[in-house]
Amino acid sequence: MKSKAELLVVNGRLATLAGFSDRPQRGADFGRLGLVEDGAVALVGDKILAVGPTTQVLDQVDSSAADIIDAGGRLVAPGLVDCHTHVVHHGSREMEYSLRLAGASYIEILKAGGGILSSVQSLREAGWDPLIAQTKKSLRRMLSYGITTVEAKSGYGLDPEHEVMMLEAIRHLNELQPLDLVPTFMGAHAIPDQYRGASDRFVALIIEEMLPRVKDLAFFCDVFCEEHVFSLEQSEAILLAAKKLGLQPKLHADELAATGGAQLAAKIGAVSADHLLCADEEGIAALALSETIAVLLPGTSFNLMSRYAPARQMLEAGVAIALSTDYNPGSCPTENIQLIMTLGCLKLGLSPAQVLAAVTINAAHALKRGDIIGSLERGKQGDLVIFDADNEAYLPYHFGVNHTWKVVKSGKIAYDKNNEEVYF
Ligand code: NIG
Ligand code: FE
8 A cells, every 4th residue: 555645745856965864975975966857755744755756756655635736847955954053042243243344353352252242141131032032033034044954052151040041942942933953052152251261160160060951951062162262172171071971072163263173073073063264284184084074154254254164175185064054143143044055155166066965964964863854865854945946056046035935844834935924
């Protein structure tokens, strides 16, 4: 007997990204879209039931009771995975934007008690309800761009109570709306004022008090390893302590200077090393030999008017690359991952197929979820996006606008361009 499909997408140009559930795409494999022309995806419950040429899928499944979406030749891709965000935050920092336009640097603003620290103050003052309301609005916008899974970091609490609150907010938001949030503890995001000049005491607070409290609320632990923020030694101590408690390490590395962050990430087996604008040859070589994925964030370079990560060198060395928004109120205030794909092409030198792989299967691996999301394959989560585009090059090419036509999340239509208000 044929299995019953509940939802069927037919007549699409499928970018399946199939065949890489066990490893990210790198080297010559990077950008293998697994295209199926005139393809179909059948879904049942929250899972994918069948994928292939439309005629073949129609033969395989019982579609008599299925809702049918005719993609009309449009591009159908796995739901996009935004694998590095600070989406949970309160307020905005356009004053800082003006200061930067007048010449102040990101790190000068942070050292003067602004930047991340002003978002910390804003979050502590706002409390729970405004935090949930603002984040929900951002998640809705992310969904509209085709994102179905979002990594979400803490790090605007910076004391045990508020760090726990942020992670509880992430847990609550997971229940409240359709996107999947993957929680990351990032208590080591900035050094609070009262620990200035005594950062080791703050590191001790993170290790001794915060980590034990957040270990069941977070999946990853991340650290902002940078001059004037957390040193290599402090970053290593925090991530090793986190690992002992079962958290997976990630690292903000070599963003503003080459400090050996990439090497540290590779050495401790971090799942990803993120930013890497200043990564040097040694750092790139270390990543190439490791399983650590380079998560590149070109929207941050764009917004901070700084240099871009050496993506071509990484690619040639064999480093696995993912792309993400880094959505946050300071260094990259945008949820538009399609714009990030454009920057991936124009500023990092990647091809349209490579940027699509970088925000799907490779981003899924950067969240250790390559086995359940990031590609259109039987048994995977029913997350897909249909773009109002004929092919993958059209997405980054026609830049700055939203190409999403429909999004299916866990087997259900969660966004429809023509009916925006209904589903969220
Ligand atoms: O990834 N680099 C550190 N953290 C964030 C910025 C957070 C903020 O400015 O609020 C980033 O760019
Ligand atoms: Fe970040």
